[in-house]
Amino acid sequence: MKIITNFFKSILNFIDKYLILPITRLIFKIRKRLSIPSRKLESWLSKQTTLLFLSLFLAVAVFWIVNYKVESFSSQNAKVLKEQEVNAVYDDELYVVEGLPEKVDVTIMGSKADLYIAQQSTNSGVTVDLRGLKPGTHRVNIEYDRGSNDIEYSVNPSVATVTIYKKVSDTRQLAYDIVNDDKLDNTLIVNSVKLSTEEVTIRGAESKIKEVATVKALIDLENLSKKEAGVQTLSDIELKAYDSKGNVVDVEIVPVTPPITVSAEIDLASPSKKVSLNFVPKGKFVTGKAIAAYTFSQNEVTIYGDSDVLSKINSLDVEVDVSKITSNTSFRAQIKKPSGVKSISTNYITVDLTVTDASSEPVRFTIALTGLNVRDDLIAQPIDSENGFITVEVQGASSVLSSISESDITVYVDLKDLGEGRYTREVIVKGNNPLVSYKALRTEATVDIVKK
Numbered sequence: 001m002k003i004i005t006n007f008f009k010s011i012l013n014f015i016d017k018y019l020i021l022p023i024t025r026l027i028f029k030i031r032k033r034l035s036i037p038s039r040k041l042e043s044w045l046s047k048q049t050t051l052l053f054l055s056l057f058l059a060v061a062v063f064w065i066v067n068y069k070v071e072s073f074s075s076q077n078a079k080v081l082k083e084q085e086v087n088a089v090y091d092d093e094l095y096v097v098e099g100l101p102e103k104v105d106v107t108i109m110g111s112k113a114d115l116y117i118a119q120q121s122t123n124s125g126v127t128v129d130l131r132g133l134k135p136g137t138h139r140v141n142i143e144y145d146r147g148s149n150d151i152e153y154s155v156n157p158s159v160a161t162v163t164i165y166k167k168v169s170d171t172r173q174l175a176y177d178i179v180n181d182d183k184l185d186n187t188l189i190v191n192s193v194k195l196s197t198e199e200v201t202i203r204g205a206e207s208k209i210k211e212v213a214t215v216k217a218l219i220d221l222e223n224l225s226k227k228e229a230g231v232q233t234l235s236d237i238e239l240k241a242y243d244s245k246g247n248v249v250d251v252e253i254v255p256v257t258p259p260i261t262v263s264a265e266i267d268l269a270s271p272s273k274k275v276s277l278n279f280v281p282k283g284k285f286v287t288g289k290a291i292a293a294y295t296f297s298q299n300e301v302t303i304y305g306d307s308d309v310l311s312k313i314n315s316l317d318v319e320v321d322v323s324k325i326t327s328n329t330s331f332r333a334q335i336k337k338p339s340g341v342k343s344i345s346t347n348y349i350t351v352d353l354t355v356t357d358a359s360s361e362p363v364r365f366t367i368a369l370t371g372l373n374v375r376d377d378l379i380a381q382p383i384d385s386e387n388g389f390i391t392v393e394v395q396g397a398s399s400v401l402s403s404i405s406e407s408d409i410t411v412y413v414d415l416k417d418l419g420e421g422r423y424t425r426e427v428i429v430k431g432n433n434p435l436v437s438y439k440a441l442r443t444e445a446t447v448d449i450v451k452k
């Protein structure tokens with residue numbers, strides 16, 4: 001009824017706007033142009049013949065407008081309703097249905113008025129009635145409830161082959177996955193997660209239930225109201241079932257005990273540790289030059305990450321390219337972040353270097369060779385004294401060389417993953433002072449690995 005009322009209102013508005021008002025304006029313009037007095041005009045308009053002709057003219061105009069509107073609304077039209085959701089009618093507590101399309105296209109045909117009514121109707125929709133069908137495969141019609149008998153329709157596709165299964169259930173342990181942990185501040189970590197339930201019931205076709213390898217609650221950290229250290233609560237957590245290959249299995253998941261949704265208490269922590277910084281030169285020193293001293297703008301930083309990772313780190317390296325440094329200089333250097341460390345209190349520091357001439361005479365030390373990474377049931381022995389003691393040449397500034405001793409130097413060969421036998425391996429030198437360079441005068445050494 002409301003639609004019909006609006007229709008006639010639109011006609012009356014059209015007549016008022018495009019007929020009565022223009023005619024009135026025209027009459028007054030004519031009167032003004034011809035200088036006709038108002039009384040004469042009123043006398044003319046009050047004549048019976050004038051009113052008769054005006055009434056006839058208005059009746060013809062109204063008839064034409066109404067007829068045009070009615071023809072426009074009554075002519076056949078078609079409209080395609082894209083991706084209409086398909087509603088299946090069946091007992092979803094007892095059965096599972098597969099093979100039914102989620103959306104279809106519907107073409108409706110009729111007058112504009114009928115199409116409008118059909119589109120506005122809350123009773124229209126696409127349905128498939130599966131009531132009364134037993135488990136098995138069935139070919140069913142997809143119907144459109146048009147909301148009006150005055151329109152025709154076609155559905156694409158109009159028929160579907162569906163399979164109906166009995167719904168079965170099983171109880172599974174509930175695990176969890178952390179999602180969007182990169183949305184947290186770098187100083188925060190998830191210390192622990194406590195779910196509101198440890199078990200869930202999965203329901204669906206028996207074949208789907210057998211595919212489920214694990215059920216997980218997806219802890220989406222982006223949904224946290226507060227992203228700060230402390231215990232945060234997350235409600236209405238999404239649950240997913242996965243097969244052995246990590247693919248999602250379409251089953252219904254509900255907690256074993258009420259409530260019907262899963263929540264979690266998430267403990268966010270910010271473990272930290274203060275560590276010192278190491279000066280690590282990269283590249284070869286310029287010939288004839290050496291670094292006499294270095295200073296950092298700060299000697300320690302705070303690192304953030306998992307407690308297990310932090311416990312293994314006592315210092316961080318600051319790598320400095322010394323291959324082109326020939327005089328005193330100051331520059332900004334990056335702190336190297338180890339794997340597992342989420343954040344550092346500062347990523348850059350200022351390094352000041354004091355450069356001087358290198359000593360013309362290097363210092364030499366004779367160091368006993370050590371075998372590293374030998375199995376616990378074996379022992380490494382140099383084949384002779386020549387292989388057992390290595391001469392190391394140390395080059396640098398005279399002021400630094402004077403502080404170097406044998407105890408600052410280690411010489412070794414790496415014997416990792418080796419069994420009994422005789423092996424020749426590269427000689428490696430390591431020293432405690434980064435301001436000097438170390439060079440073994442013997443590049444290889446031969447050792448015997450024997451039983452203890």
